[in-house]
Amino acid sequence: METSIIKQRLLTLRLWMRVNNMQAFIIPSTDPHMSEYVAPHWQSREWISGFTGSAGTVVVTLKEAALWTDSRYFLQAADQLQGTGIQLKKEKLPETPSIEDWLMEKLEAGDTVGCDGYVFPADEIKRLTTLFKDNKDIKINFQLDPMEEIWTDRPVLPSTPALIYPTAYAGKDVTTKLAEIRERLNQQGFDALFVSALDEIAWALNLRGTDVHCNPVVISYLYVSQTEAHLFISPEKVTPEVQAHLQEAGVTLHDYTDIEAFAIDVKDLHISIDPSKTNVRLYELFGEHNEIKPTTSPIPALKAVRNETEIKGIHAAMQRDGVALVQFLHWLEEAVPQEHETEISVDRKLHELRAAQPLYIGESFDTIAGYGPHAAIVHYEATPETDVPLEPHGFLLLDSGAQYLDGTTDITRTIALGPLTQEEKEDYTLILKGHIDLAMAVFPEGTRGAQLDVLARMPIWKKRLNYLHGTGHGVGHYLNVHEGPQSIRMQENPVALQAGMVTSNEPGVYKAGSHGIRTENLVLTVPAGEGMFGNYLKFETITLCPIDKRPILRELLTDEEVEWLNVYHQQVYDALAPSLSAADRDWLADATSAL
Numbered sequence: 001m002e003t004s005i006i007k008q009r010l011l012t013l014r015l016w017m018r019v020n021n022m023q024a025f026i027i028p029s030t031d032p033h034m035s036e037y038v039a040p041h042w043q044s045r046e047w048i049s050g051f052t053g054s055a056g057t058v059v060v061t062l063k064e065a066a067l068w069t070d071s072r073y074f075l076q077a078a079d080q081l082q083g084t085g086i087q088l089k090k091e092k093l094p095e096t097p098s099i100e101d102w103l104m105e106k107l108e109a110g111d112t113v114g115c116d117g118y119v120f121p122a123d124e125i126k127r128l129t130t131l132f133k134d135n136k137d138i139k140i141n142f143q144l145d146p147m148e149e150i151w152t153d154r155p156v157l158p159s160t161p162a163l164i165y166p167t168a169y170a171g172k173d174v175t176t177k178l179a180e181i182r183e184r185l186n187q188q189g190f191d192a193l194f195v196s197a198l199d200e201i202a203w204a205l206n207l208r209g210t211d212v213h214c215n216p217v218v219i220s221y222l223y224v225s226q227t228e229a230h231l232f233i234s235p236e237k238v239t240p241e242v243q244a245h246l247q248e249a250g251v252t253l254h255d256y257t258d259i260e261a262f263a264i265d266v267k268d269l270h271i272s273i274d275p276s277k278t279n280v281r282l283y284e285l286f287g288e289h290n291e292i293k294p295t296t297s298p299i300p301a302l303k304a305v306r307n308e309t310e311i312k313g314i315h316a317a318m319q320r321d322g323v324a325l326v327q328f329l330h331w332l333e334e335a336v337p338q339e340h341e342t343e344i345s346v347d348r349k350l351h352e353l354r355a356a357q358p359l360y361i362g363e364s365f366d367t368i369a370g371y372g373p374h375a376a377i378v379h380y381e382a383t384p385e386t387d388v389p390l391e392p393h394g395f396l397l398l399d400s401g402a403q404y405l406d407g408t409t410d411i412t413r414t415i416a417l418g419p420l421t422q423e424e425k426e427d428y429t430l431i432l433k434g435h436i437d438l439a440m441a442v443f444p445e446g447t448r449g450a451q452l453d454v455l456a457r458m459p460i461w462k463k464r465l466n467y468l469h470g471t472g473h474g475v476g477h478y479l480n481v482h483e484g485p486q487s488i489r490m491q492e493n494p495v496a497l498q499a500g501m502v503t504s505n506e507p508g509v510y511k512a513g514s515h516g517i518r519t520e521n522l523v524l525t526v527p528a529g530e531g532m533f534g535n536y537l538k539f540e541t542i543t544l545c546p547i548d549k550r551p552i553l554r555e556l557l558t559d560e561e562v563e564w565l566n567v568y569h570q571q572v573y574d575a576l577a578p579s580l581s582a583a584d585r586d587w588l589a590d591a592t593s594a595l
Helices: 003-019 044-049 071-081 099-106 122-135 174-188 198-205 240-248 256-265 280-287 299-304 308-338 343-355 372-376 422-439 449-461 559-579 582-591
Strands: 024-027 057-061 065-069 086-090 112-114 139-141 192-195 221-225 229-232 251-254 270-273 291-294 360-363 368-371 395-400 402-404 411-416 442-444 472-474 483-488 502-505 508-511 515-518 521-531 534-541
Touching: 003 024, 003 044, 003 057, 024 044, 024 099, 044 057, 057 099, 065 071, 071 086, 099 122, 122 139, 122 280, 174 192, 174 198, 174 221, 174 240, 174 299, 192 198, 198 221, 198 299, 221 256, 229 256, 240 251, 251 256, 256 280, 270 280, 280 291, 299 483, 308 343, 308 402, 308 411, 308 521, 308 559, 308 582, 343 360, 343 368, 343 395, 368 372, 372 395, 372 508, 372 515, 395 515, 411 515, 422 449, 422 502, 422 508, 422 515, 422 521, 422 534, 422 559, 449 483, 483 502, 502 534, 559 582
Parallel strands: 024 112, 065 086, 112 139, 192 270, 229 251, 270 291
Antiparallel strands: 024 057, 057 065, 192 221, 221 229, 360 402, 368 395, 395 411, 442 534, 472 483, 472 502, 502 521, 508 515, 521 534
């Protein structure tokens, strides 16, 4: 985007700020539901900055502007912000100030910081309010949304109809799920639950939609008491079939915009609301006449533990996904030497092959196809301006996934397109080593992801290398590709891994200007039997796709790691070969042969 456009938008925002007596304004990447990925209507941060990454926060004062984003987007943000006047602040680096510290340095005592309370979580507003008051008596105004005035061609809210997710794939009907939610609320002493998170609502009501790119959710709010359930959704999204589906489960329908009036009318109840997932405007409205206890919704824990139907479905989805991936990898190996393919063309080819599979709905996120130095941009997405041809040397990093009716997939393979440097081979092997060491983990019940993260990092830590993203995230079931509550990362997360959870295993290493490497499979946590002091768990790798053997330095792997890889490859071959053509089957036999 032209920098002049961004500068004009910043100027317009500053004029609005002066009129409304604000000396700074914070623009996050979220929506009223605290979503990671948002509908175009709420992509305000991208509109004001030109930065297209999925995560980041822009802060604008009357004289300066800055964007905070994480390591996935350091290179991308530096490029997209160039010439805009917006400074890049690299999160989690020692020299990077927090947003609040930066603001306290720039503002005077008594100044006001503005933000749209509908896209800010209640707990963050509480934290900032206390911090600013204790330091410079800086005030926060979260009552106004400047985008309503200055974003003149702002996209409208999504209006496509919601879809019913059949119990044949969900494994449980809505009545059963609501009963489970109410049981948890009763155990915790709550009268009701208010839910903003779109993936939680979609799971609870067996609904899916197309409101958010790649995430099959429906813009809505949900309120559940011991005797009632209320869904707030735009009327045009409710077909007669959806209405009957919800009424059968005892769900009362309201217009999406009626949530404020409802929140004001509810009185004298003990309501469970998660302040990290609920915008501050609604949180305060519910709190006016009710006792609100900041708690985590019971839905993520229920949703994360897959039932038997969902587990059967994800295995089936992985098998079909693996067939498409093998067809693609065989094609790629023959196509690259012709030197006619680019990052964008291979993305299109993979999409074409996946789309031919039964129950395919769409991609679970935009494909990351990074060749050579582009692979070092962790969440790189090729555009016509950045697209480069693939040459028969170096690495292609391909991170992709699909939405199938019976499951969501997410896989990364780093593929040798030809000769590699010794450094590339060593980095590749060390990442594979960490991936395998985590995949082989056996651990007692109650173990948290942060306690296992070191297994994936130790091989590269020994070489003084690291990566700043998490090692593993939860994955939804025909839902969001990034879902909690579990994770595997250096940062502490109190949620223990449980049998039935699906999580990614994706260590990586990224060297700017040279190469990037990541190897990712999805793993299902399963029982590992009884042991000292209780039961144990382990990971079952459920992704089915060969891992490129050509870059491996065998001497860096232990015999146990080699055995894991050989056993995994045999499983891949046995699962996929019957569904492949003779030519693809022969290619797979070679790709999965013992190391």
